[in-house]
C-alpha cells in the first residue's frame with residue numbers, strides 16, 4: 001500500500017511549542033437583544049449595522065450595551081454583469097481535488113475583507129503554531145493534532161509520527177485479515193465476519209456514520225450498524241436486525257475517554273445479547289480508545305480480539321482520520337488511504353496565507369460576514385446528493401461543539417456559536433425551503449453540489465435532453481437563485497464525485513474552517529466544557545432515583561404495604577426541593593412497571609400514592 005507521507009510540503013518542527021495561541025481581538029456582540037453586524041461596509045450589503053468601537057466590558061466580564069453607531073440598508077448585488085464578475089473574481093478551484101468553492105452569493109465587500117485581513121493573518125499564524133505542536137487547547141493543556149493524521153511527517157516529534165504510521169498499518173492489516181477471513185468469529189456458519197456493530201456516541205459515531213452513508217459500496221465486505229445512544233428500544237432494534245448474524249458480527253466499541261455512559265451501556269447491552277445467544281463476546285469485540293482508559297483495561301483483561309489507540313491530541317469530533325473512522329471504513333471496503341490523501345491535499349491548500357486562495361479561510365470569512373461574527377444567522381447545509389445526507393449532522397457536532405462557547409480566550413462572556421442544520425436537496429424543497437425563501441431571515445445556506453450524477457454509462461434521458469440528475473441540478477440552481485433574489489446569502493461547494501478523496505477533503509475543509517473561525521472570534525475550538533453540566537446533572541438524577549427506590553422499598557416491605565405520597569417520598573429522601581424530579585422519576589418507573597400506583601395517576605401528582613411491587617429484603621437490611 002502507498003505511503004501517505006510526503007504529500008504535504010511544509011516541513012515538520014520537532015519541538016512542541018508550549019506557548020498559547022496568539023489571539024485576535026474579537027468584534028463582539030453588544031448586549032442589546034439584536035446582533036450587531038460589525039464592519040459591514042460597501043456596495044453589496046443587506047441590512048447592516050456598524051460598530052464604532054469595541055464594546056466595553058463590565059466588571060464581571062460581560063459586554064455592555066450601546067456601541068452601534070449607524071445603520072444602513074442596501075440590497076445584495078443584483079446586476080447580472082456585476083454578479084458574474086464577482087463570481088469569477090471569487091471562485092476558488094482546487095484542481096487536483098476537482099473541488100470548487102463559490103462565495104459570490106455572500107455579500108461581503110472588499111472593504112470588509114481588507115479590514116478582516118489582519119485577523120486572518122493572526123489566525124493563519126495560530127494555525128501554523130497549532131500544527132507545530134502548540135498547546136492549542138489551553139483549558140485542557142492539550143496539543144491539537146488531527147492534521148498530522150494525514151500528514152504524519154508534520155507531527156512535532158518522531159514518536160508521534162511513528163504512532164500515527166504504525167496505527168495506520170495496524171488498522172489496514174487488521175481490516176485485511178478480517179475481510180479475508182483470516183481473523184474469523186469462533187462460531188459463525190459463514191466462517192467470517194459479515195457485520196460490524198459500532199458502539200459509540202458523538203465524535204465516536206458521527207464520522208463513521210457519515211462516511212459509511214457516503215462511501216460504503218452497495219455490497220460491502222462487512223455491513224455496518226450503529227448503537228449511538230442509551231435508548232434500550234434502539235439497541236434492541238439493532239440487535240434484532242442482526243438476528244443470527246450476531247454470531248458473525250464484529251463489535252467495535254469506540255470511546256476516546258473510555259467512560260462515556262451511553263457507550264458503556266451499549267456495550268453492556270450487547271454483551272448481554274451475546275451471553276443470551278451463547279456467544280463469547282471477547283472473541284468478537286474490538287476497542288478503540290485511549291491507552292489505559294476503563295474501556296482499554298476492560299478489553300485487555302477480557303482478551304478482546306483487538307485494541308486500537310485513540311490519541312490524547314485528537315478530539316472526538318476531529319477523529320474521523322484516526323482509527324475511529326479508518327477502521328470501520330476499511331472494513332467496509334472503503335479506500336482509507338485515498339481519504340487521507342484527500343484530507344492532506346485540502347490541508348495543504350489551507351496553509352496558504354493568501355485569503356482568496358485558502359478555501360477554509362473563505363468559508364470562515366463567509367460565516368463571519370453572514371452571522372456578524374456572533375452566530376446571528378444559522379448555517380443550513382444542503383447536500384444535493386443522497387449519499388451526503390449525514391454531512392449536515394456530522395458538521396453539526398464539528399461546528400457547534402467547537403464554536404458554541406460561553407467564554408472567549410480572555411475570559412469574556414461571549415456566548416459564541418454557529419447553528420447548523422439541514423438534510424438534503426431537493427427533498428428539503430418539499431419541507432422547509434418555503435420558510436427559507438419567504439420566512440424569517442435567520443440563516444445562510446451552504447449548497448453541496450456533486451457534478452457526477454451516476455457512474456459513467458448508466459445515465460439515460462427520462463425526457464428528451466433531460467436526465468434525472470439534470471432535475472437535481474436544476475433544483476439546486478433554482479433554489480440558489482430564488483433565495484438570492486430574496487436577499488438570502490449562500491455558499492456553494494462543488495465536487496466532481498463522492499469519492500474517498502473528496503470526502504476526506506470535505507472533512508478537512510470544514511475542520512480547518514472551524515479552527516480559523518474560532519481564531520477570528522478568539523475562542524478555544526477544541527474543548528467542550530458545556531457538555532459536562534448535562535452529564536453531571538444526569539448523574540445526580542440517577543443518584544436521586546436510587547434513594548427514591550430505597551425509600552419505596554422500605555415502605556413496600558411493611559405489613560401491610562404503605563404506599564407513599566410524593567411529599568412523603570421527598571421527605572424520606574431528604575430532598576423536598578427535588579419533588580418535581582421525584583415525580584418524573586416515579587412516572588418513568590411506573591411506565592416501565594418498576595413502581596406501582598396505589599392511588600391517583602401521574603397526571604395528578606398531589607393525589608399520587610406509590611409503592612413497589614416487590615419488597616427487596618436484602619437491600620433493606622443488607
Ligand SMILES: O=P(O)(O)OC[C@H]1O[C@](O)(CO)[C@@H](O)[C@@H]1O
Pocket residue numbers: 201202203204254255256257258259260263316317401528531
Ligand atoms: O469518545 P467519547 O469519550 O466516548 O466521547 C464521545 C463524545 O462525547 C463528547 O465528549 C461530549 O459530548 C464529545 O466531544 C465526544 O465526541
